[in-house]
Amino acid sequence: MAALRAQADGLGFAALGVCSADAVPQAGARLRAWLADRCHGEMIWMESRADERASPMGLWPDVRSVIMLGTNYAPPLDPLRLAGQGDTGVISVYAWNRDYHDLIKKRLKALARWLVAAAGGDVKVFVDTAPVMEKPLAAAAGLGWQGKHTNLVSRSHGSWLFLGAIYTTLELPVDAPHGDRCGSCTxxxxxxxxxxxxxxxxxxxxxxxxxxxxxxxxxxxxxxxxxxxxxxxxxxxxxxxxxxxxxxxxxxxxxxxxxxxxxxxxxxxxxxxxxxxxxxxxxxxxxxxxxxxxxxxxxxxxxxxxxxxxxxxxxxxxxxxxxxxxxxxxxxxxxxxxxxx
Known part of the structure:
Protein backbone atom coordinates (compact mmCIF):
# COMPACT_ATOMS: atom_id res chain seq x y z
CA MET A 1 0.00 0.00 0.00
CA ALA A 2 2.92 2.35 0.64
CA ALA A 3 4.02 1.93 -2.96
CA LEU A 4 0.47 2.63 -4.19
CA ARG A 5 0.29 5.80 -2.11
CA ALA A 6 3.67 6.92 -3.40
CA GLN A 7 2.55 6.42 -6.99
CA ALA A 8 -0.66 8.38 -6.35
CA ASP A 9 1.28 11.20 -4.73
CA GLY A 10 3.65 11.34 -7.69
CA LEU A 11 0.70 11.64 -10.07
CA GLY A 12 -0.66 14.66 -8.20
CA PHE A 13 -3.37 13.08 -6.04
CA ALA A 14 -3.77 14.72 -2.65
CA ALA A 15 -5.54 11.86 -0.88
CA LEU A 16 -5.97 8.10 -1.24
CA GLY A 17 -8.01 5.57 0.66
CA VAL A 18 -9.30 2.04 0.13
CA CYS A 19 -12.58 0.44 1.09
CA SER A 20 -14.20 -2.88 0.30
CA ALA A 21 -16.78 -2.99 -2.48
CA ASP A 22 -19.54 -3.63 0.08
CA ALA A 23 -18.46 -0.91 2.52
CA VAL A 24 -21.57 1.28 2.17
CA PRO A 25 -24.60 -1.07 2.17
CA GLN A 26 -26.89 1.74 3.33
CA ALA A 27 -26.12 3.95 0.32
CA GLY A 28 -28.57 2.20 -1.97
CA ALA A 29 -31.54 2.69 0.36
CA ARG A 30 -30.66 6.36 0.85
CA LEU A 31 -30.40 6.87 -2.87
CA ARG A 32 -33.77 5.25 -3.56
CA ALA A 33 -35.48 7.34 -0.87
CA TRP A 34 -33.97 10.50 -2.36
CA LEU A 35 -35.14 9.52 -5.84
CA ALA A 36 -38.62 8.63 -4.55
CA ASP A 37 -38.91 12.19 -3.22
CA ARG A 38 -38.00 13.48 -6.71
CA CYS A 39 -35.11 15.47 -5.27
CA HIS A 40 -33.05 14.71 -8.38
CA GLY A 41 -35.23 16.93 -10.56
CA GLU A 42 -34.56 16.37 -14.26
CA MET A 43 -31.45 14.25 -13.71
CA ILE A 44 -33.10 11.17 -15.16
CA TRP A 45 -29.73 9.43 -15.41
CA MET A 46 -29.69 9.25 -11.61
CA GLU A 47 -32.93 7.28 -11.70
CA SER A 48 -32.34 5.13 -14.78
CA ARG A 49 -29.14 3.59 -13.41
CA ALA A 50 -30.03 3.55 -9.72
CA ASP A 51 -29.34 -0.17 -9.29
CA GLU A 52 -25.84 0.22 -10.72
CA ARG A 53 -25.22 3.31 -8.61
CA ALA A 54 -26.45 1.78 -5.37
CA SER A 55 -23.45 -0.51 -5.00
CA PRO A 56 -20.10 -0.97 -6.78
CA MET A 57 -21.07 -4.59 -7.38
CA GLY A 58 -24.25 -3.45 -9.09
CA LEU A 59 -22.09 -1.79 -11.72
CA TRP A 60 -19.36 -4.48 -11.83
CA PRO A 61 -20.04 -7.76 -10.01
CA ASP A 62 -16.35 -8.72 -9.96
CA VAL A 63 -15.14 -5.69 -8.00
CA ARG A 64 -13.68 -6.45 -4.59
CA SER A 65 -11.95 -3.23 -3.55
CA VAL A 66 -12.44 0.45 -4.30
CA ILE A 67 -9.52 2.88 -4.34
CA MET A 68 -10.76 6.42 -3.82
CA LEU A 69 -8.56 9.35 -4.87
CA GLY A 70 -8.90 13.03 -4.08
CA THR A 71 -7.41 15.91 -6.05
CA ASN A 72 -7.11 19.30 -4.37
CA TYR A 73 -8.72 22.25 -6.16
CA ALA A 74 -8.87 24.70 -3.25
CA PRO A 75 -9.15 28.20 -4.72
CA PRO A 76 -6.49 30.89 -4.24
CA LEU A 77 -9.27 33.50 -4.31
CA ASP A 78 -12.30 33.89 -2.07
CA PRO A 79 -15.25 32.36 -3.99
CA LEU A 80 -17.61 34.84 -2.28
CA ARG A 81 -15.63 37.98 -3.12
CA LEU A 82 -17.90 39.03 -6.03
CA ALA A 83 -21.15 39.02 -4.08
CA GLY A 84 -23.04 42.21 -4.82
CA GLN A 85 -21.01 43.14 -7.89
CA GLY A 86 -23.99 43.27 -10.23
CA ASP A 87 -22.12 43.82 -13.50
CA THR A 88 -19.92 40.75 -12.93
CA GLY A 89 -20.85 37.09 -13.20
CA VAL A 90 -19.87 34.45 -10.65
CA ILE A 91 -18.64 31.08 -11.93
CA SER A 92 -18.17 28.08 -9.65
CA VAL A 93 -14.58 27.47 -8.58
CA TYR A 94 -14.41 24.05 -10.23
CA ALA A 95 -14.94 25.65 -13.66
CA TRP A 96 -12.35 28.44 -13.37
CA ASN A 97 -10.02 26.59 -15.73
CA ARG A 98 -9.75 23.18 -17.41
CA ASP A 99 -12.41 20.46 -17.18
CA TYR A 100 -11.27 18.31 -14.27
CA HIS A 101 -12.67 15.12 -15.79
CA ASP A 102 -9.98 14.99 -18.46
CA LEU A 103 -6.99 15.53 -16.19
CA ILE A 104 -8.11 13.25 -13.39
CA LYS A 105 -9.12 10.39 -15.68
CA LYS A 106 -5.67 10.36 -17.25
CA ARG A 107 -4.09 10.16 -13.82
CA LEU A 108 -6.49 7.44 -12.70
CA LYS A 109 -5.62 5.38 -15.77
CA ALA A 110 -1.90 5.84 -15.11
CA LEU A 111 -2.28 4.67 -11.50
CA ALA A 112 -4.50 1.77 -12.57
CA ARG A 113 -1.90 0.63 -15.12
CA TRP A 114 0.78 0.71 -12.44
CA LEU A 115 -1.42 -1.32 -10.08
CA VAL A 116 -2.10 -4.01 -12.67
CA ALA A 117 1.60 -4.25 -13.54
CA ALA A 118 2.58 -4.43 -9.87
CA ALA A 119 -0.16 -6.66 -8.45
CA GLY A 120 -2.35 -7.97 -11.27
CA GLY A 121 -6.12 -8.03 -11.23
CA ASP A 122 -8.60 -6.20 -13.42
CA VAL A 123 -9.51 -2.53 -12.98
CA LYS A 124 -12.05 0.11 -14.03
CA VAL A 125 -11.63 3.85 -13.47
CA PHE A 126 -14.34 6.45 -12.91
CA VAL A 127 -14.49 10.20 -12.44
CA ASP A 128 -18.01 11.61 -12.02
CA THR A 129 -19.46 10.34 -15.31
CA ALA A 130 -20.55 6.83 -14.29
CA PRO A 131 -23.09 5.53 -11.76
CA VAL A 132 -20.68 5.61 -8.80
CA MET A 133 -21.45 6.85 -5.29
CA GLU A 134 -18.13 8.66 -4.94
CA LYS A 135 -18.88 10.57 -1.74
CA PRO A 136 -20.07 7.66 0.47
CA LEU A 137 -17.23 5.53 -0.88
CA ALA A 138 -14.68 8.27 -0.17
CA ALA A 139 -15.98 8.54 3.39
CA ALA A 140 -15.78 4.76 3.80
CA ALA A 141 -12.20 4.87 2.49
CA GLY A 142 -11.23 7.48 5.08
CA LEU A 143 -10.79 10.52 2.83
CA GLY A 144 -13.25 12.55 4.88
CA TRP A 145 -16.94 12.59 5.71
CA GLN A 146 -20.11 13.72 3.97
CA GLY A 147 -20.91 17.07 5.49
CA LYS A 148 -24.31 18.58 6.10
CA HIS A 149 -24.07 20.07 2.60
CA THR A 150 -23.84 16.42 1.33
CA ASN A 151 -20.39 16.98 -0.19
CA LEU A 152 -17.21 15.40 1.10
CA VAL A 153 -15.31 17.34 3.77
CA SER A 154 -11.65 16.64 4.44
CA ARG A 155 -9.72 17.66 7.55
CA SER A 156 -6.81 18.62 5.29
CA HIS A 157 -8.56 19.98 2.19
CA GLY A 158 -11.90 21.24 3.43
CA SER A 159 -14.66 21.02 0.81
CA TRP A 160 -12.30 21.24 -2.16
CA LEU A 161 -11.56 17.72 -3.40
CA PHE A 162 -12.34 16.30 -6.83
CA LEU A 163 -13.02 12.58 -6.41
CA GLY A 164 -12.08 9.68 -8.63
CA ALA A 165 -12.38 5.91 -8.17
CA ILE A 166 -10.53 2.79 -9.24
CA TYR A 167 -12.51 -0.43 -8.96
CA THR A 168 -10.33 -3.53 -8.78
CA THR A 169 -10.77 -7.27 -8.45
CA LEU A 170 -7.89 -7.32 -5.96
CA GLU A 171 -8.54 -7.76 -2.25
CA LEU A 172 -6.65 -4.78 -0.86
CA PRO A 173 -6.12 -3.75 2.77
CA VAL A 174 -8.82 -1.25 3.69
CA ASP A 175 -8.60 2.07 5.52
CA ALA A 176 -10.75 3.03 8.48
CA PRO A 177 -13.82 5.11 7.59
CA HIS A 178 -13.81 8.74 8.66
CA GLY A 179 -16.09 9.94 11.39
CA ASP A 180 -18.40 12.94 11.03
CA ARG A 181 -16.79 16.19 12.24
CA CYS A 182 -19.57 18.67 11.43
CA GLY A 183 -20.72 18.84 15.04
CA SER A 184 -23.33 21.51 15.69
CA CYS A 185 -22.17 23.73 12.80
CA THR A 186 -24.91 24.80 10.38
Missing amino acids: RCQTACPTDAFPAPYRLDARRCLAYLTIEHKGPIPEEFRKPMANRIYGCDDCLSVCPWNRFAKATEEPAFLPRAELTAPKLADLLALDDAAFRALFSGSAIKRIGVARFIRNCLYAAGNSGEGGLIPAVAAHLGSDDPVVADAASWAMQQLERQA
Whole structure:
Protein backbone atom coordinates (compact mmCIF):
# COMPACT_ATOMS: atom_id res chain seq x y z
CA MET A 1 0.00 0.00 0.00
CA ALA A 2 2.92 2.35 0.64
CA ALA A 3 4.02 1.93 -2.96
CA LEU A 4 0.47 2.63 -4.19
CA ARG A 5 0.29 5.80 -2.11
CA ALA A 6 3.67 6.92 -3.40
CA GLN A 7 2.55 6.42 -6.99
CA ALA A 8 -0.66 8.38 -6.35
CA ASP A 9 1.28 11.20 -4.73
CA GLY A 10 3.65 11.34 -7.69
CA LEU A 11 0.70 11.64 -10.07
CA GLY A 12 -0.66 14.66 -8.20
CA PHE A 13 -3.37 13.08 -6.04
CA ALA A 14 -3.77 14.72 -2.65
CA ALA A 15 -5.54 11.86 -0.88
CA LEU A 16 -5.97 8.10 -1.24
CA GLY A 17 -8.01 5.57 0.66
CA VAL A 18 -9.30 2.04 0.13
CA CYS A 19 -12.58 0.44 1.09
CA SER A 20 -14.20 -2.88 0.30
CA ALA A 21 -16.78 -2.99 -2.48
CA ASP A 22 -19.54 -3.63 0.08
CA ALA A 23 -18.46 -0.91 2.52
CA VAL A 24 -21.57 1.28 2.17
CA PRO A 25 -24.60 -1.07 2.17
CA GLN A 26 -26.89 1.74 3.33
CA ALA A 27 -26.12 3.95 0.32
CA GLY A 28 -28.57 2.20 -1.97
CA ALA A 29 -31.54 2.69 0.36
CA ARG A 30 -30.66 6.36 0.85
CA LEU A 31 -30.40 6.87 -2.87
CA ARG A 32 -33.77 5.25 -3.56
CA ALA A 33 -35.48 7.34 -0.87
CA TRP A 34 -33.97 10.50 -2.36
CA LEU A 35 -35.14 9.52 -5.84
CA ALA A 36 -38.62 8.63 -4.55
CA ASP A 37 -38.91 12.19 -3.22
CA ARG A 38 -38.00 13.48 -6.71
CA CYS A 39 -35.11 15.47 -5.27
CA HIS A 40 -33.05 14.71 -8.38
CA GLY A 41 -35.23 16.93 -10.56
CA GLU A 42 -34.56 16.37 -14.26
CA MET A 43 -31.45 14.25 -13.71
CA ILE A 44 -33.10 11.17 -15.16
CA TRP A 45 -29.73 9.43 -15.41
CA MET A 46 -29.69 9.25 -11.61
CA GLU A 47 -32.93 7.28 -11.70
CA SER A 48 -32.34 5.13 -14.78
CA ARG A 49 -29.14 3.59 -13.41
CA ALA A 50 -30.03 3.55 -9.72
CA ASP A 51 -29.34 -0.17 -9.29
CA GLU A 52 -25.84 0.22 -10.72
CA ARG A 53 -25.22 3.31 -8.61
CA ALA A 54 -26.45 1.78 -5.37
CA SER A 55 -23.45 -0.51 -5.00
CA PRO A 56 -20.10 -0.97 -6.78
CA MET A 57 -21.07 -4.59 -7.38
CA GLY A 58 -24.25 -3.45 -9.09
CA LEU A 59 -22.09 -1.79 -11.72
CA TRP A 60 -19.36 -4.48 -11.83
CA PRO A 61 -20.04 -7.76 -10.01
CA ASP A 62 -16.35 -8.72 -9.96
CA VAL A 63 -15.14 -5.69 -8.00
CA ARG A 64 -13.68 -6.45 -4.59
CA SER A 65 -11.95 -3.23 -3.55
CA VAL A 66 -12.44 0.45 -4.30
CA ILE A 67 -9.52 2.88 -4.34
CA MET A 68 -10.76 6.42 -3.82
CA LEU A 69 -8.56 9.35 -4.87
CA GLY A 70 -8.90 13.03 -4.08
CA THR A 71 -7.41 15.91 -6.05
CA ASN A 72 -7.11 19.30 -4.37
CA TYR A 73 -8.72 22.25 -6.16
CA ALA A 74 -8.87 24.70 -3.25
CA PRO A 75 -9.15 28.20 -4.72
CA PRO A 76 -6.49 30.89 -4.24
CA LEU A 77 -9.27 33.50 -4.31
CA ASP A 78 -12.30 33.89 -2.07
CA PRO A 79 -15.25 32.36 -3.99
CA LEU A 80 -17.61 34.84 -2.28
CA ARG A 81 -15.63 37.98 -3.12
CA LEU A 82 -17.90 39.03 -6.03
CA ALA A 83 -21.15 39.02 -4.08
CA GLY A 84 -23.04 42.21 -4.82
CA GLN A 85 -21.01 43.14 -7.89
CA GLY A 86 -23.99 43.27 -10.23
CA ASP A 87 -22.12 43.82 -13.50
CA THR A 88 -19.92 40.75 -12.93
CA GLY A 89 -20.85 37.09 -13.20
CA VAL A 90 -19.87 34.45 -10.65
CA ILE A 91 -18.64 31.08 -11.93
CA SER A 92 -18.17 28.08 -9.65
CA VAL A 93 -14.58 27.47 -8.58
CA TYR A 94 -14.41 24.05 -10.23
CA ALA A 95 -14.94 25.65 -13.66
CA TRP A 96 -12.35 28.44 -13.37
CA ASN A 97 -10.02 26.59 -15.73
CA ARG A 98 -9.75 23.18 -17.41
CA ASP A 99 -12.41 20.46 -17.18
CA TYR A 100 -11.27 18.31 -14.27
CA HIS A 101 -12.67 15.12 -15.79
CA ASP A 102 -9.98 14.99 -18.46
CA LEU A 103 -6.99 15.53 -16.19
CA ILE A 104 -8.11 13.25 -13.39
CA LYS A 105 -9.12 10.39 -15.68
CA LYS A 106 -5.67 10.36 -17.25
CA ARG A 107 -4.09 10.16 -13.82
CA LEU A 108 -6.49 7.44 -12.70
CA LYS A 109 -5.62 5.38 -15.77
CA ALA A 110 -1.90 5.84 -15.11
CA LEU A 111 -2.28 4.67 -11.50
CA ALA A 112 -4.50 1.77 -12.57
CA ARG A 113 -1.90 0.63 -15.12
CA TRP A 114 0.78 0.71 -12.44
CA LEU A 115 -1.42 -1.32 -10.08
CA VAL A 116 -2.10 -4.01 -12.67
CA ALA A 117 1.60 -4.25 -13.54
CA ALA A 118 2.58 -4.43 -9.87
CA ALA A 119 -0.16 -6.66 -8.45
CA GLY A 120 -2.35 -7.97 -11.27
CA GLY A 121 -6.12 -8.03 -11.23
CA ASP A 122 -8.60 -6.20 -13.42
CA VAL A 123 -9.51 -2.53 -12.98
CA LYS A 124 -12.05 0.11 -14.03
CA VAL A 125 -11.63 3.85 -13.47
CA PHE A 126 -14.34 6.45 -12.91
CA VAL A 127 -14.49 10.20 -12.44
CA ASP A 128 -18.01 11.61 -12.02
CA THR A 129 -19.46 10.34 -15.31
CA ALA A 130 -20.55 6.83 -14.29
CA PRO A 131 -23.09 5.53 -11.76
CA VAL A 132 -20.68 5.61 -8.80
CA MET A 133 -21.45 6.85 -5.29
CA GLU A 134 -18.13 8.66 -4.94
CA LYS A 135 -18.88 10.57 -1.74
CA PRO A 136 -20.07 7.66 0.47
CA LEU A 137 -17.23 5.53 -0.88
CA ALA A 138 -14.68 8.27 -0.17
CA ALA A 139 -15.98 8.54 3.39
CA ALA A 140 -15.78 4.76 3.80
CA ALA A 141 -12.20 4.87 2.49
CA GLY A 142 -11.23 7.48 5.08
CA LEU A 143 -10.79 10.52 2.83
CA GLY A 144 -13.25 12.55 4.88
CA TRP A 145 -16.94 12.59 5.71
CA GLN A 146 -20.11 13.72 3.97
CA GLY A 147 -20.91 17.07 5.49
CA LYS A 148 -24.31 18.58 6.10
CA HIS A 149 -24.07 20.07 2.60
CA THR A 150 -23.84 16.42 1.33
CA ASN A 151 -20.39 16.98 -0.19
CA LEU A 152 -17.21 15.40 1.10
CA VAL A 153 -15.31 17.34 3.77
CA SER A 154 -11.65 16.64 4.44
CA ARG A 155 -9.72 17.66 7.55
CA SER A 156 -6.81 18.62 5.29
CA HIS A 157 -8.56 19.98 2.19
CA GLY A 158 -11.90 21.24 3.43
CA SER A 159 -14.66 21.02 0.81
CA TRP A 160 -12.30 21.24 -2.16
CA LEU A 161 -11.56 17.72 -3.40
CA PHE A 162 -12.34 16.30 -6.83
CA LEU A 163 -13.02 12.58 -6.41
CA GLY A 164 -12.08 9.68 -8.63
CA ALA A 165 -12.38 5.91 -8.17
CA ILE A 166 -10.53 2.79 -9.24
CA TYR A 167 -12.51 -0.43 -8.96
CA THR A 168 -10.33 -3.53 -8.78
CA THR A 169 -10.77 -7.27 -8.45
CA LEU A 170 -7.89 -7.32 -5.96
CA GLU A 171 -8.54 -7.76 -2.25
CA LEU A 172 -6.65 -4.78 -0.86
CA PRO A 173 -6.12 -3.75 2.77
CA VAL A 174 -8.82 -1.25 3.69
CA ASP A 175 -8.60 2.07 5.52
CA ALA A 176 -10.75 3.03 8.48
CA PRO A 177 -13.82 5.11 7.59
CA HIS A 178 -13.81 8.74 8.66
CA GLY A 179 -16.09 9.94 11.39
CA ASP A 180 -18.40 12.94 11.03
CA ARG A 181 -16.79 16.19 12.24
CA CYS A 182 -19.57 18.67 11.43
CA GLY A 183 -20.72 18.84 15.04
CA SER A 184 -23.33 21.51 15.69
CA CYS A 185 -22.17 23.73 12.80
CA THR A 186 -24.91 24.80 10.38
CA ARG A 187 -23.03 27.37 8.29
CA CYS A 188 -23.55 25.52 5.00
CA GLN A 189 -27.27 25.20 5.69
CA THR A 190 -27.83 28.86 6.47
CA ALA A 191 -25.60 30.07 3.62
CA CYS A 192 -27.74 28.49 0.91
CA PRO A 193 -29.57 31.29 -0.95
CA THR A 194 -32.46 29.04 -2.01
CA ASP A 195 -32.99 26.84 1.07
CA ALA A 196 -31.98 23.74 -0.87
CA PHE A 197 -31.37 21.69 2.29
CA PRO A 198 -34.66 20.38 3.72
CA ALA A 199 -32.58 18.81 6.49
CA PRO A 200 -28.90 18.42 7.31
CA TYR A 201 -27.20 15.87 5.05
CA ARG A 202 -30.04 16.10 2.53
CA LEU A 203 -30.13 18.18 -0.66
CA ASP A 204 -33.14 18.95 -2.84
CA ALA A 205 -31.48 19.52 -6.21
CA ARG A 206 -34.61 21.20 -7.55
CA ARG A 207 -33.82 24.17 -5.30
CA CYS A 208 -30.04 24.13 -5.75
CA LEU A 209 -28.49 26.86 -7.92
CA ALA A 210 -25.75 24.49 -9.07
CA TYR A 211 -28.43 22.20 -10.48
CA LEU A 212 -30.62 25.01 -11.80
CA THR A 213 -27.83 26.82 -13.65
CA ILE A 214 -26.15 23.69 -15.04
CA GLU A 215 -28.49 20.70 -15.29
CA HIS A 216 -31.91 22.35 -15.60
CA LYS A 217 -32.79 23.04 -19.25
CA GLY A 218 -35.94 25.17 -19.16
CA PRO A 219 -36.75 28.53 -17.61
CA ILE A 220 -35.55 28.75 -14.02
CA PRO A 221 -38.61 29.07 -11.73
CA GLU A 222 -39.26 32.69 -10.79
CA GLU A 223 -38.84 32.07 -7.06
CA PHE A 224 -35.16 31.28 -7.64
CA ARG A 225 -34.27 34.05 -10.10
CA LYS A 226 -33.70 36.78 -7.52
CA PRO A 227 -31.72 34.50 -5.17
CA MET A 228 -29.44 33.67 -8.11
CA ALA A 229 -28.05 37.22 -7.83
CA ASN A 230 -25.00 37.23 -10.16
CA ARG A 231 -24.32 33.48 -10.15
CA ILE A 232 -24.15 32.33 -13.76
CA TYR A 233 -22.65 28.84 -13.48
CA GLY A 234 -22.95 26.83 -10.32
CA CYS A 235 -22.89 27.99 -6.71
CA ASP A 236 -20.18 27.53 -4.08
CA ASP A 237 -21.80 29.19 -1.08
CA CYS A 238 -22.31 26.05 1.01
CA LEU A 239 -18.78 24.86 0.24
CA SER A 240 -17.13 28.23 0.80
CA VAL A 241 -18.38 28.81 4.33
CA CYS A 242 -17.24 25.45 5.73
CA PRO A 243 -14.90 26.08 8.71
CA TRP A 244 -12.70 23.14 7.69
CA ASN A 245 -11.56 25.15 4.68
CA ARG A 246 -9.16 27.01 6.93
CA PHE A 247 -6.87 23.97 6.71
CA ALA A 248 -6.99 23.82 2.92
CA LYS A 249 -3.95 24.88 0.95
CA ALA A 250 -4.63 26.54 -2.40
CA THR A 251 -4.12 24.21 -5.33
CA GLU A 252 -0.85 24.38 -7.24
CA GLU A 253 -2.21 22.38 -10.18
CA PRO A 254 -1.84 24.62 -13.27
CA ALA A 255 -4.98 23.17 -14.86
CA PHE A 256 -7.05 24.33 -11.87
CA LEU A 257 -5.52 27.75 -11.32
CA PRO A 258 -8.01 30.48 -12.23
CA ARG A 259 -8.08 31.89 -15.75
CA ALA A 260 -8.33 35.66 -15.42
CA GLU A 261 -11.20 35.92 -17.89
CA LEU A 262 -13.30 33.45 -15.87
CA THR A 263 -12.79 34.71 -12.34
CA ALA A 264 -14.57 38.06 -12.76
CA PRO A 265 -16.27 38.10 -16.19
CA LYS A 266 -18.37 41.10 -17.13
CA LEU A 267 -21.99 40.30 -17.96
CA ALA A 268 -22.01 42.72 -20.90
CA ASP A 269 -19.17 40.76 -22.54
CA LEU A 270 -20.81 37.40 -21.87
CA LEU A 271 -24.19 38.50 -23.23
CA ALA A 272 -22.47 39.42 -26.50
CA LEU A 273 -21.25 35.85 -27.08
CA ASP A 274 -22.55 33.93 -30.07
CA ASP A 275 -22.10 30.17 -30.35
CA ALA A 276 -18.65 30.34 -31.93
CA ALA A 277 -17.36 32.87 -29.41
CA PHE A 278 -18.85 30.85 -26.54
CA ARG A 279 -17.09 27.70 -27.71
CA ALA A 280 -13.82 29.55 -28.12
CA LEU A 281 -13.95 31.17 -24.69
CA PHE A 282 -14.86 27.94 -22.93
CA SER A 283 -12.71 25.56 -24.94
CA GLY A 284 -11.54 22.82 -22.58
CA SER A 285 -13.92 24.05 -19.87
CA ALA A 286 -16.76 22.17 -18.21
CA ILE A 287 -18.95 25.19 -18.96
CA LYS A 288 -19.00 24.37 -22.66
CA ARG A 289 -21.22 21.35 -22.12
CA ILE A 290 -24.28 23.40 -21.15
CA GLY A 291 -24.25 25.22 -24.50
CA VAL A 292 -24.50 28.89 -25.32
CA ALA A 293 -28.29 29.18 -24.91
CA ARG A 294 -28.40 27.90 -21.33
CA PHE A 295 -25.38 30.03 -20.46
CA ILE A 296 -26.95 33.17 -21.92
CA ARG A 297 -30.16 32.34 -20.00
CA ASN A 298 -28.17 32.40 -16.76
CA CYS A 299 -26.43 35.64 -17.67
CA LEU A 300 -29.76 37.29 -18.44
CA TYR A 301 -31.14 36.43 -15.00
CA ALA A 302 -27.96 37.86 -13.47
CA ALA A 303 -28.35 41.00 -15.57
CA GLY A 304 -31.91 41.39 -14.36
CA ASN A 305 -30.65 41.24 -10.78
CA SER A 306 -27.77 43.64 -11.38
CA GLY A 307 -29.48 47.01 -11.09
CA GLU A 308 -27.16 48.08 -13.91
CA GLY A 309 -29.13 50.12 -16.44
CA GLY A 310 -26.13 50.02 -18.74
CA LEU A 311 -26.92 46.36 -19.40
CA ILE A 312 -30.29 47.13 -21.01
CA PRO A 313 -28.93 47.11 -24.60
CA ALA A 314 -27.16 43.79 -24.02
CA VAL A 315 -30.38 42.31 -22.62
CA ALA A 316 -32.56 43.79 -25.35
CA ALA A 317 -30.46 42.03 -27.99
CA HIS A 318 -31.92 38.70 -26.78
CA LEU A 319 -35.60 39.67 -26.67
CA GLY A 320 -36.10 38.29 -30.16
CA SER A 321 -34.09 35.11 -29.61
CA ASP A 322 -35.22 32.02 -31.51
CA ASP A 323 -34.78 30.11 -28.25
CA PRO A 324 -37.97 30.65 -26.19
CA VAL A 325 -36.12 30.09 -22.90
CA VAL A 326 -33.59 32.80 -23.76
CA ALA A 327 -36.31 35.17 -24.94
CA ASP A 328 -38.27 34.59 -21.72
CA ALA A 329 -35.17 35.27 -19.60
CA ALA A 330 -34.47 38.45 -21.58
CA SER A 331 -38.04 39.66 -21.08
CA TRP A 332 -37.82 39.04 -17.33
CA ALA A 333 -34.44 40.77 -17.10
CA MET A 334 -35.70 43.76 -19.05
CA GLN A 335 -38.68 44.12 -16.72
CA GLN A 336 -36.39 44.05 -13.69
CA LEU A 337 -33.99 46.62 -15.11
CA GLU A 338 -36.72 48.98 -16.26
CA ARG A 339 -38.38 48.74 -12.86
CA GLN A 340 -35.13 49.72 -11.19
CA ALA A 341 -34.37 52.57 -13.61
